[in-house]
Amino acid sequence: MADSDLLLDVRNLSIQYRQVGSVNSAVNDVSFSVRRGEVVGIVGESGSGKSSTMFGVLGLTRRSGTIVGGSVHFEGEQLYSATPAGLNGLSDEEWRRVRGNAIGLVTQNPRGALNPVMRLGEQLITMYTAHREATADQARARAIELLEIVGINDPVRRLRAFPHELSGGMAQRVLIAMALACSPRLLIADEPTSGLDVTVQAQVLDDLRHAVDEVGSSLLVVTQNLSIVANYCDRVYVMHAGEIVEEAPTERFFEQPSYPASAALLAAQRGIADKRLQLTGFPVDGRQLPAGCLLHNRCPFSMVEDGCTTVHPDFVEVVPGHFSRCHRTAAVTETVRTQLLSEGSA
Amino acid sequence: MTEAATDTREVLVDIKGLVKQFTIPGTKAVVHACSDVDLTLYKGETLGVIGESGSGKTTLGRCVLRLISPTAGAVIFEGRDVTKMTGAEVRQLRTDMQIVFQEPFDALNPQITIWKQIVEPLRIHSNMSKQQRRERALELLALVGLPPSVADAIPAMLSPGALQRASIARAISTSPKLVVLDEPTSALPPEAEAEIMALLKRLQRELGLTYIFISHDLALVRSICDRVAIMYLSQVVELGTRDEIFNHPRHPYSRALLASVLLPDPKQRRDQSNRAERLEGEIPSPINLPQGCYLATRCPYVKDRCRQEPQRLTEAGQSDHFARCWRMTEGDLTEEEIERTREQRRADYRAARLAAGV
Numbered sequence: 001m002a003d004s005d006l007l008l009d010v011r012n013l014s015i016q017y018r019q020v021g022s023v024n025s026a027v028n029d030v031s032f033s034v035r036r037g038e039v040v041g042i043v044g045e046s047g048s049g050k051s052s053t054m055f056g057v058l059g060l061t062r063r064s065g066t067i068v069g070g071s072v073h074f075e076g077e078q079l080y081s082a083t084p085a086g087l088n089g090l091s092d093e094e095w096r097r098v099r100g101n102a103i104g105l106v107t108q109n110p111r112g113a114l115n116p117v118m119r120l121g122e123q124l125i126t127m128y129t130a131h132r133e134a135t136a137d138q139a140r141a142r143a144i145e146l147l148e149i150v151g152i153n154d155p156v157r158r159l160r161a162f163p164h165e166l167s168g169g170m171a172q173r174v175l176i177a178m179a180l181a182c183s184p185r186l187l188i189a190d191e192p193t194s195g196l197d198v199t200v201q202a203q204v205l206d207d208l209r210h211a212v213d214e215v216g217s218s219l220l221v222v223t224q225n226l227s228i229v230a231n232y233c234d235r236v237y238v239m240h241a242g243e244i245v246e247e248a249p250t251e252r253f254f255e256q257p258s259y260p261a262s263a264a265l266l267a268a269q270r271g272i273a274d275k276r277l278q279l280t281g282f283p284v285d286g287r288q289l290p291a292g293c294l295l296h297n298r299c300p301f302s303m304v305e306d307g308c309t310t311v312h313p314d315f316v317e318v319v320p321g322h323f324s325r326c327h328r329t330a331a332v333t334e335t336v337r338t339q340l341l342s343e344g345s346a
Numbered sequence: 347m348t349e350a351a352t353d354t355r356e357v358l359v360d361i362k363g364l365v366k367q368f369t370i371p372g373t374k375a376v377v378h379a380c381s382d383v384d385l386t387l388y389k390g391e392t393l394g395v396i397g398e399s400g401s402g403k404t405t406l407g408r409c410v411l412r413l414i415s416p417t418a419g420a421v422i423f424e425g426r427d428v429t430k431m432t433g434a435e436v437r438q439l440r441t442d443m444q445i446v447f448q449e450p451f452d453a454l455n456p457q458i459t460i461w462k463q464i465v466e467p468l469r470i471h472s473n474m475s476k477q478q479r480r481e482r483a484l485e486l487l488a489l490v491g492l493p494p495s496v497a498d499a500i501p502a503m504l505s506p507g508a509l510q511r512a513s514i515a516r517a518i519s520t521s522p523k524l525v526v527l528d529e530p531t532s533a534l535p536p537e538a539e540a541e542i543m544a545l546l547k548r549l550q551r552e553l554g555l556t557y558i559f560i561s562h563d564l565a566l567v568r569s570i571c572d573r574v575a576i577m578y579l580s581q582v583v584e585l586g587t588r589d590e591i592f593n594h595p596r597h598p599y600s601r602a603l604l605a606s607v608l609l610p611d612p613k614q615r616r617d618q619s620n621r622a623e624r625l626e627g628e629i630p631s632p633i634n635l636p637q638g639c640y641l642a643t644r645c646p647y648v649k650d651r652c653r654q655e656p657q658r659l660t661e662a663g664q665s666d667h668f669a670r671c672w673r674m675t676e677g678d679l680t681e682e683e684i685e686r687t688r689e690q691r692r693a694d695y696r697a698a699r700l701a702a703g704v
Contacts, residue, residue, distance in 0.1 A: 045535060153627060167628060197398040198562055202606040202616065203624055224536070227608035231615050250612050268536040269610045271569045273544035279537060282505065 007218050008034040008186055013070035015052050015061060024286040026052045028242040034186060039219040041229040044239035047283055050222045054188050058099055059087055074102065101131040104179030108191040110171035114163040120174055121159030127181045146177040149214055151207040169200035176208055183215040190222045205232055226269045230254055238262045241284050241294040248322040256336060258324040260299045263336050274339050276300055293327065301328040358524060358556050359387040359410060364419035366405050378632050379405040381580040384659060392557040394571030396564060400632065401577040403560045407526040411443050412436055441471045444517035448529040450509035454501045461497035464516040471520055486515040490545060507538030511545065518549065526558045543570060564607050568592055576600050579640040580632055582659060586667035596662045596669040598645045621695060622688040639672060646687050647673050
């Protein structure tokens, strides 16, 4: 890929949550990128480190978390590189230029993210004027325009509404509108529709994709739902136990997932219950990562002879643009071809 | 699936004119949870009930079991009206009708071992000894695919999928005829969901169960149900065999609902025609229902009569297919008009994009 196309470049990001007597390695050596105009999905089960990674991109951690390694570049500029002494990078003042301005964030639970005692208009306008010089009228016009872009009817009246007057779908749209207020070059959406009904889910995602195209942003969607990836993403990363375990263009991923957990997830979402593709047991404990592949104790393909229990697999290019972190890629590929695709197409 | 002639089917439950209203405490406001629901459930089938949250599907399931008492209407189970039964009769009825809840962790007591919980119904409804109940519990665990070691575990020691299996074991412990499945997989991770669906299908085959499957997930409904009822704002708006509903939906709400499905396959991405089916605006409040058709406020094909007169569930051409739509009954909603409306909305959509881009 040409370097000028590269918008976000995350290299070797590691995040730990330190508790008394233990260290939980939630994100381990994660690298990924987003190009200009691209819609990228990150999927993985709960606890796989997706949300921690997204906050990490913005130099943020929650609770006892610490960014212990890695670097993030945005539009060629280094946002930070992590050193043992802390983050080496932007000042607080410079971060304010990035967060909410160059990079927008839509979190899950929209009601929790809106201020319950402030009218929507005020919240939208605050967001805009924090980053832009604008008169009150200009800011208000922008707020109305934003509500229109995200598909809210009667935006002028809605400016005076409080969050509790909104349905879940509307609250989510308002949050998207706020994240888009400053026309960010990158929008990060963390489970943007997880609490919504199916009809509303598709509408919000259509509106999100439409709005992103409108302002010319790139979009990074974090989700557990492969249908969202199939419908809206150009490229997908899969996370498991704090690692990136697979990367592929969307079409390729759905034709030929090559990591066992990806195949298991796809089989499950296509309603195929086949033991040869199912994972067993529980995700590994981030406080005691096992030797070898982090999936081996749950994986139907695991083989001692192939080193699954002893050697940590590398991230290997299966075909150009498609990577997988698995010693048994050939076996997975074969099983997927015979079990998943034959039944899936029936 | 349900190709058999109508007369060979045996009715298990007949729901007639079911109404359930809740009064908001301290006010005179009434929430209409179920309005005028007519449904027939045949032995051995799975009837899917789909709708958005707040459409009344859970209330309907609870009224059938008489976990709550309906405001009006009748639920005839094997010839007897459930709504008129005394407390003792209802207790007797519980052996024939069971329910599996959405959230298995909340449905089980956190402090009691699994085996005791799954045969708790037998303690009440049978005179089995403790030893016999223990044996039955182990049988039930095997039946739902759990190892015997689970018997002496407490819920905190099990995964959500295993807990839901235990809930299902409890529901079938009394050998019921009807099981209401109220979003049985929506609290589970996707892998556990596929396993539970496979289990439910196997149990139905082996035990001859009849299911009411309540869900908002269209893919699941399609995978398990013989017939499907679609609910909108407290009413059943369309009812038919699975294939009729999914291939030839007649009600504008059903069309919009089906067009909103996202499939895990990039070859079947949503396109402009899916978007053109979307309903604008918000679902009206179940406290102030529209006067005529409940969809009239959002329907792209609305006419004057729709706004004024409520319509009943009426035959939709095919036998076993019903919809609640004036435009369909009057037969003047043509494919051309639907296509024209879609084309218009596509054009509006493009215009809106252009306008927003300026």
